[in-house]
Amino acid sequence: MKKKPVKNITDRHELILQKLKEDGRVSIQDLSDRMKVSGVTIRKDLKMLEDKNLLFRTHGGGSISNPYKTEKHINEKELIRVKEKQQIAKAATTLIGDNDSIIIGSGTTVFELARCLHPQKRLTVITPALKVALELCNRPNVEVLQLGGMIRPNSSSVAGFFAEDVLEDISCGILFLGVDGIDLDFGLSITNLAETSLDQKMMNAAQVTVVMADNTKFGQRGLGRICSLENIQYIITDDGVSRETVKQLEERGVKVIVAS
Numbered sequence: 001m002k003k004k005p006v007k008n009i010t011d012r013h014e015l016i017l018q019k020l021k022e023d024g025r026v027s028i029q030d031l032s033d034r035m036k037v038s039g040v041t042i043r044k045d046l047k048m049l050e051d052k053n054l055l056f057r058t059h060g061g062g063s064i065s066n067p068y069k070t071e072k073h074i075n076e077k078e079l080i081r082v083k084e085k086q087q088i089a090k091a092a093t094t095l096i097g098d099n100d101s102i103i104i105g106s107g108t109t110v111f112e113l114a115r116c117l118h119p120q121k122r123l124t125v126i127t128p129a130l131k132v133a134l135e136l137c138n139r140p141n142v143e144v145l146q147l148g149g150m151i152r153p154n155s156s157s158v159a160g161f162f163a164e165d166v167l168e169d170i171s172c173g174i175l176f177l178g179v180d181g182i183d184l185d186f187g188l189s190i191t192n193l194a195e196t197s198l199d200q201k202m203m204n205a206a207q208v209t210v211v212m213a214d215n216t217k218f219g220q221r222g223l224g225r226i227c228s229l230e231n232i233q234y235i236i237t238d239d240g241v242s243r244e245t246v247k248q249l250e251e252r253g254v255k256v257i258v259a260s
Contacts, residue, residue: 106157107178175206196224215240
């Protein structure tokens with residue numbers, strides 16, 4: 001017998017919460033198919049349940065766990081997914097040309113790029129990250145411009161108008177950007193608002209933006225939104241990313257490089 005649509009809002013909400021209890025997450029498509037109602041109706045249901053603090057909305061559905069990332073100290077993040085970060089960094093080096101100028105942002109993934117850099121010809125590196133500058137300051141063929149400002153202990157990186165003012169007069173080739181969250185609806189985000197504005201300024205100073213992020217950053221959101229996905233050209237990630245995610249990103253005009 002053909003299933004009847006679940007029209008009653010109370011029944012729909014009970015079904016959604018039951019599914020969440022069983023699986024930990026729900027998808028709009030699955031719920032729409034099960035209840036024979038539109039995706040718009042399901043989105044409204046999820047919004048109402050989120051407003052009641054019964055779930056967290058995510059891209060394409062909902063989750064019982066909070067998708068928003070919290071800020072970790074850089075020393076803690078350095079110990080997480082080290083192999084994947086090294087693979088991503090190695091892939092990133094292939095985008096750098098001879099006599100190039102680049103910006104390396106803050107974060108442990110982009111710091112691995114600094115460790116990989118051994119250019120045969122001159123390379124200018126602009127960075128807000130103290131650890132990146134220290135790693136490269138005595139490296140042959142590398143000229144480092146350290147952006148100024150107050151250093152944030154959690155990231156060992158500067159933020160604020162001193163750094164942003166310098167970027168107003170700079171134009172360079174590539175920005176290698178680290179993020180805490182990549183969400184198809186929310187875009188790119190980080191956990192600290194103070195660094196959001198600086199990331200935006202670095203994007204304005206670069207011709208190309210390359211996001212370096214392991215697969216755990218997808219479907220996550222930080223407090224501070226940097227930009228939408230349409231504003232970036234590349235994402236370099238590891239082979240833990242799903243094919244469907246890659247497909248959706250490339251449909252948005254983002255070139256995805258999967259490092260392995």
